[in-house]
Amino acid sequence: MNDLFLQVLLLADSTLRLATPLVLAALAGLFSERSGVVNIALEGKMLGGAFAAAAAAQLTGSAFAGLFAAIGFAVFLALVHGFASITNRGDQVVSGMALNIMVAGLGPTLADAWFGQAGRIPVTAEGARFRPLTLPFAEEIREVPVIGPIYAELLSGHNILVYLALLAVPLVAWVLYRSRFGLRLRAVGESPEAVDTAGISVAWMRYRALIVAGVLTGIAGAYLSVAQNASFLRDMTAGKGYLALAALIFGKWRPLPALLACLLFAFADAVQARLQGVEVPLVGTIPTEAIQAIPYLLTILLLAGFVGRAVAPKAIGQPYVKER
């Protein structure tokens, strides 16, 4: 029984690790989509962040330098996205796609030219990675039944970005629903004309939303290359940006449900990794590909209104033209 309990804890533990980049990216998507900018560029911004983090951390030997480089590069990409889709009123999806493709090529190209390791950047420098933190008294109370292992195995022993991601959720919820910025942000995604009439710049609101999204995707990228893993690899986001987008839609563009969707998708991923080649009673072996496809299928079903209904912010996808 005790063994089973530990198994469950370990599963929850890896769920938490896998969910971290999804949570950060989903929150990033939340900001930009709630302001009316479709963000399919989460994937590219995250990948750009991962690249910048690995390169900077490896060169400076500081994980925080990597983190800031990631944030800087992701914000730069966000500004390009904003310049195209807000200032020039270009198509938000097209500009997002352009960024995704450009970054997918840029990372390996620069990595190859600068580090000469076939498109990857190994992060081996001393202090270049975010190490797991042991929470206070983790070892002391490990022996306490139930609470001890939960605290020591599940809650303790993650790197700082995992805790940051978890703290970001209530913070984002507070900003979105309780602050003036959040009120205006939601308004600009639903009815930009009203916001404009109130004398608030629609463009500046949307730029700010994209910048916040850039910061969050940058952190997510840094998590991938200098915290969870120890290198930048070609296409290392592997669809996580799109998965975060799916989680955001699944969470109906709200922070807490989006968090739950991220945890659900990450749990599916964690289970999938454990089920490889394992015989499940009654079912036999479940193909891992089937489990991998579940989040995407769920999102399609949700969008089709077969499981609940997801209603997007009203002004999403439309460039705002003053005085039409």
Add this chain to the structure above:
Amino acid sequence: MAARRRLPFWADYLLLPFLNLSLAFLVSGLVVLLLGENPIAAVKLLLYGAFGFGEAVGYTLFYATNFIFTGLAVALAFHAGLFNIGGEGQAALGGLGVALAALWFGHLHPLLAIPLAVVGAALLGGIWGFIPGWLQARRGSHTVITTIMLNFVAASIMTYLLVNVIIKPGQSAPETVTFAENVWLPQLHGLLQPLGIAIGRSPLNLAFPIALLCALLVWIYVWKLRLGYELRVVGRSEPAALYAGISPATHIVLVMTIAGALAGMMALNEVLGAQHRLVLGFTGGYGFVGIAVALMGRNHPLGVVLAALLFGALYQGGAELAFDMPRINRDMIVVIQGLVILFAGALEHMFRPTLEALFVRTRPVPV
């Protein structure tokens, strides 16, 4: 909108894309500088690699064939106001259709086996386009999201099948057995040799003329048929279409199915024309590049063909470039593609106000 000044046709369709493209290449040149290579020398190598000798031209046209199919898949859907990002998944499923047809009917006479494989590609790709089309038309789910999600579902299906079911027995690489020669698409170098055109050993095959034929058919569909007229009405304004007694739902489902079939037929070129077996990941991002091709080509079949040639040249020239310049690798082409989408697609209106102002100033005063 009455005050809106329109640019002359040539400025809209030639000058503007040219300016955007130039900017994309300029930024690409900066990236090459960043890599520590000479951009001018790189351009020379790229052009020579794409057009310098017969085999290079053959390869350029071979890659262009992929881009014509996936570009048409995006362009066609666009006329109904839909954004089809699902080319990658549709092409993958098309590959599955080709492979199943080739494995089942490969022993038949080529005149029977090849058309069956073409049908296989169009059928499975079409199904993968029908699903988001139906979801959009009947359930209101946005095609941008559903096609992205279906790309991943397609990837899962392909991985499962190629690893567990249709893999060549006794090996670990996820690919099928080589198809029977009956079903291979004839390569063009043999046909062109007597005409005095040498394209070396390039894999240019019958899929290229098929792609051109598809472009022609798309042009007829969109601009010459009543069906296409109705389609464009739906794309412009669904309420107007409804008012005119046109059913948007029917057209959305139809156009997405055809778009899926077009993307699926990309597999003819790669799978049936060149590799002669189904390899996991043969789509290699061509589906996404189709977006760039459609944008560059202004969603017109002729434009798509020209843009596909441009991207084919980039692909082939880029491969040669990566071979000759040690600091540049093949991913550089992907960067250029991204920049082209950014400048020719998302930022297409950047120069428009300036150009319009220029034309107004230089235009003679109308009497």
